[in-house]
Amino acid sequence: MPGVYVVLEHDQGQFAPSSGEALTAARRLGAQLNEPVIATLIGPPLPAFVELCELYGIPLGLNLLDPQITDYGPELWGQAVAELAVLREARVVMTTGTDRGNEVLAQASARAQVPFVANCTIAEFNGSWNLTRMQWGGSLLEDVTLTAPSLFISYAHHAIEAEPVSADTSTQLESIEFNLDPMLCRSLVQDRVTLTEGTTLSTAAVVISGGRGVGSAEGFEPLEQLASLLSGKVGCSRAVTNNGWRSHADQVGQTGTRIAPEIYIACGISGAIQHWVGAMASKNILAINTDPEANMVTKAGYAVIADLHEVVPAVIAEIERRRGSNPSS
Known part of the structure; x- marks a missing residue:
C-alpha cells in the first residue's frame, strides 16, 4: 500500500x-x-x-x-x-x-x-x-x-x-x-548501558550549560545547584569535555546532544557554531558572559554581562530567599 x-x-x-x-x-x-x-x-x-x-x-x-x-x-x-x-x-x-x-x-x-x-x-x-x-x-x-x-x-x-x-x-x-x-548483521554487542530514567538532557525543560569560563570541574557545582532548584539538567560545551571536566554525555552541540528546552542558560560559553547548532532550538536563551561580543551573547534573547561566578550564586540565593528555604540545605 x-x-x-x-x-x-x-x-x-x-x-x-x-x-x-x-x-x-x-x-x-x-x-x-x-x-x-x-x-x-x-x-x-x-x-x-x-x-x-x-x-x-x-x-x-x-x-x-x-x-x-x-x-x-x-x-x-x-x-x-x-x-x-x-x-x-x-x-x-x-x-x-x-x-x-x-x-x-x-x-x-x-x-x-x-x-x-x-x-x-x-x-x-x-x-x-x-x-x-x-x-x-x-x-x-x-x-x-x-x-x-x-x-x-x-x-x-x-x-x-x-x-x-x-x-x-x-x-x-x-x-x-x-x-x-x-x-x-555486523554488530557485536559487548556491553549494554542502561538508559537513564526520568528527565534527560534532550528532554529537560531547563538546561544550564557551562563553558570554558566555568574554569574547572569544581566550578560546575553552583550550576548543578541551580539546575536542581529549577528541576533542570546540566550541560556543557565541547571545550569542557576536551578538558576532562565533564563527560561527553553532557555535551550540547553538533557532536553532542541537541536540546530544545523552555529555558537555556549558557554560562561562560562563547557560542561557537558547533555549540549553537545543539542549542538553537531552545525557546528562551539567557547568556551569562563577561564578553559582550561573544556569539552566544549576541544570539541570546537575554544576556547578563558579568562574571558567572558572581551571578549564579546570587541567583541561587535569590531563589532560596523567595522560596523561604535554608541556603545551606
Whole structure:
C-alpha cells in the first residue's frame, strides 16, 4: 500500500523522545499528499507502539520483523526499510534527522535507489517536491526542488513540535516478516548501558550549560545547584569535555546532544557554531558572559554581562530567599 511510512526510533524497549515529532510531521505530510500514514516499528513488537500511534492520531501501524533484528544495526534496519519501500511502493519514507535516523535512511536510500533529503525543516509537494533543509549544522537553510515518484526524508530534530491529537484513534496493526541477508548483521554487542530514567538532557525543560569560563570541574557545582532548584539538567560545551571536566554525555552541540528546552542558560560559553547548532532550538536563551561580543551573547534573547561566578550564586540565593528555604540545605 502506498503512503507515508514513518520509521520510529527505539532502544531497550523505549521509543526515542523524537518519535512524537516524527509522527506529527508524517501526519501533516500525509494530509497534504492525501496519503495514508503508517507508523513503522523495526524489530520485535513493543507494548507502547499502539498507545503511541493512537496518541498522535495514526490509524495504521506496521511491524517489520526478522529473526536477526534484535538490536539496532544500520545495515539491517536500512535493508528492511529499503525492502519495505519497494514492496509497498511507498510514496514517502521519513524519520527524524537524528544520527540514527539519517544513518538508516542513507542505507535504505542507497539500497532502494530512492533520493534522500536529510534534515528538512519544510517538505511540500506541488507537482514537484519543494524542500528546505539545514546545511552547515543549521547555520544555512537550502531550498531544494526535486522531481521523484518516491522520496526519503528526515526532518531536522526539533524542527517540528510534537502535537498529540485530541480525537480518539484506534490503531490497526499488521506485520511483515523479512528474511534479510545474514551478512548484513555486523554488530557485536559487548556491553549494554542502561538508559537513564526520568528527565534527560534532550528532554529537560531547563538546561544550564557551562563553558570554558566555568574554569574547572569544581566550578560546575553552583550550576548543578541551580539546575536542581529549577528541576533542570546540566550541560556543557565541547571545550569542557576536551578538558576532562565533564563527560561527553553532557555535551550540547553538533557532536553532542541537541536540546530544545523552555529555558537555556549558557554560562561562560562563547557560542561557537558547533555549540549553537545543539542549542538553537531552545525557546528562551539567557547568556551569562563577561564578553559582550561573544556569539552566544549576541544570539541570546537575554544576556547578563558579568562574571558567572558572581551571578549564579546570587541567583541561587535569590531563589532560596523567595522560596523561604535554608541556603545551606
